[in-house]
Amino acid sequence: MTKHWMGLAAGLIAAVSAAHAQDGVTVSHGISTFGELRLPADFTHLPYVNPDAPKGGEMSQWAFGGFDSMNPYSVKGRAAGLSSIMYESILQGTSDEIGAAYCLLCTTLEYPADRSWVIFNLRDDVTFSDGTPMTADDVLFSYETFLSKGLTDFRTVLATQVEKVEVLGPHQIKFSFKPGFPTRDLPADMGGLPVLSKAHYQANALDLEESSLTPFLGTGQYVPDRVDVGKSVSYKRNPDYWGNTHPLNIGRGNFDSIRLEYYGDYDAAFEGFKAGNYMFRNEASSIKWATGYDFPEVAGGQVIKAELDDGNKANGQAFVFNLRREKFQDPRVREAIGLMFNFEWSNATLFYGIYARINSVWENSWLAAEGVPSPEEVAILQPLVDQGLLPADILTDEAVMAPVSGDRQLDRGNLRRASALLEEAGWIVGNDGIRRNAKGETLVVEFLNDSPSFDRVINPYVENLKTLGVDARLTRVDNAQMESRTRNPSYDFDVIVGNARSGYISGSELKQYYGSETADVSVFNVMGLKSPGIDRLIDVVMGAQSLDELTVATKALDRALRAERFWVPQWFKNKHTVAYYDIYDHPETLPPYALGELDFWWYNAEKAAALKASGLLR
Incomplete structure (x- = not known):
């Protein structure tokens, strides 16, 4: 969850948009590997979200083991779950479309038919969570940092792909690719790199290769809140998040906070759920699913036990x-x-x-x-x-x-x-x-x-x-x-x-x-x-x-x-087997490639108040 972004970034997938082209250069709001993008440039929200979903409440889950770092990009130490939640990339994929990536931190991107280079025209209203503006210099710094200090296997591949990176203006950056390397995916690969604050990184003498409890500064919707090393970690929604009204974000990021409670034993974690120490459980144990959910709250409907369709390929x-x-x-x-x-x-x-x-x-x-x-x-x-x-x-x-x-x-x-x-x-x-x-x-x-x-x-x-x-x-x-x-x-x-x-x-x-x-x-x-x-x-x-x-x-x-x-x-299995206290709602039809409980589910305050009044929740 915290360290697999490299593979996702390397596979975050590129393509052609139905936008306009000038002198053989496509200018678009996104890129798709093959064919056309589904969403037009003026889309208002993703098709699978509830655009009117309320904001508030907490989503809580469990995690296994412990952690001693807030750096998800180092092999040193064990990073806290969701410790990459603070970071965004220039492009973002969706959960119902394979091979597409849309502008998040950019307004448009430009690329020629052979995809030998890409220019990202960055938004001028993006800020890091401390309120400082994000610029092309931060994108360049992030690329150079991951190239020199990222996971060895990732930077080995990255070094074979990119010829040079040029800052063309405060909010414009160009990646040019090496001849002989397949370029089909490279514009989106570069658009999938996390963007870190150069000023914050340098001011705090941070090191991407080192385990650290000082997180990097990103542009994301959530920021660290309470960190109890090895035991629990929570993230809170930044009320000043720059992208609250971005079409990619409407109906998403609905919880005021997200909390992970750590357990060293699977049975102890299950007992913690029954006791109400956390509210949502994606059940991975078949024996628990078949025999463990016979406690009164399930029978009474206060805890929902559900099998939801999962269209993803198997995880190997x-x-x-x-x-x-x-x-x-x-x-x-x-x-x-x-x-x-x-x-x-x-x-x-x-x-x-x-x-x-x-x-x-x-x-x-x-x-x-x-x-x-x-x-x-x-x-x-x-x-x-x-x-x-x-x-x-x-x-x-x-x-x-x-x-x-x-x-x-x-x-x-x-x-x-x-x-x-x-x-x-x-x-x-x-x-x-x-x-x-x-x-x-x-x-x-x-x-x-x-x-x-x-x-x-x-x-x-x-x-x-x-x-x-x-x-x-x-x-x-x-x-x-x-x-x-x-x-x-x-x-x-x-x-x-x-x-x-x-x-x-x-x-x-x-x-x-x-x-x-x-x-x-x-x-x-x-x-x-x-x-x-x-x-x-x-x-x-x-x-x-x-x-x-x-x-x-x-x-x-x-x-x-x-x-x-x-x-x-x-x-x-082709089902999500989940159990959760009846304080959450989700869109009636989930997208095929995501459960989305941290993404586009939401907190139902009325249901939560009823459970609290019953004495079930504190």
């Missing part, structure tokens, strides 16, 4: 291998370990049947590879097979699917298949039932986990692996240890729960997620995937010039990523 949640470890460099070993996770049994026994299996990096979208490759996919994959960068069977085999298991915890058929794979890979069962290689090394697989609620998922998996002869174990660590062991330079883990990330219209962020160049420094490519074939396919996706081209290229990339078997995919 998975057990992720550390490919830097020699034992995992053989794909047969990874496939064998994957065979021993029984999703079907887990879903029926542990999850109450509410999940579907993830198979694709782009699961639950039109971009997922299916069956054997189409002729168009083959045209992309064939040259890479000919060069030895991809295996030949990728041209003929069906896309790799997660294995299917039976209704018993240990699937005997998968056990036999996994055993054969490990024997082929040189891991032989000894008299003690443990597998060893030719060096006499045992096959140890350690699951590193910092979430107590996940023990019930991992422990049966560990038991299955032990039956296979693997020395499998679950190691519980705290949040700080988890961060330390899963980041550069240590990467000290075998298997963790992570995400195979993706976007609907993917661009240079793929280099951060799966590229060889950033594999040993990335906070996203935690598995350390290095594949020249994948690198080439990423370039094809980035260079796609139409939605059809992008779809085919993404399917080819998805097919190749799944063939790498760097993950054991887990599960997803």
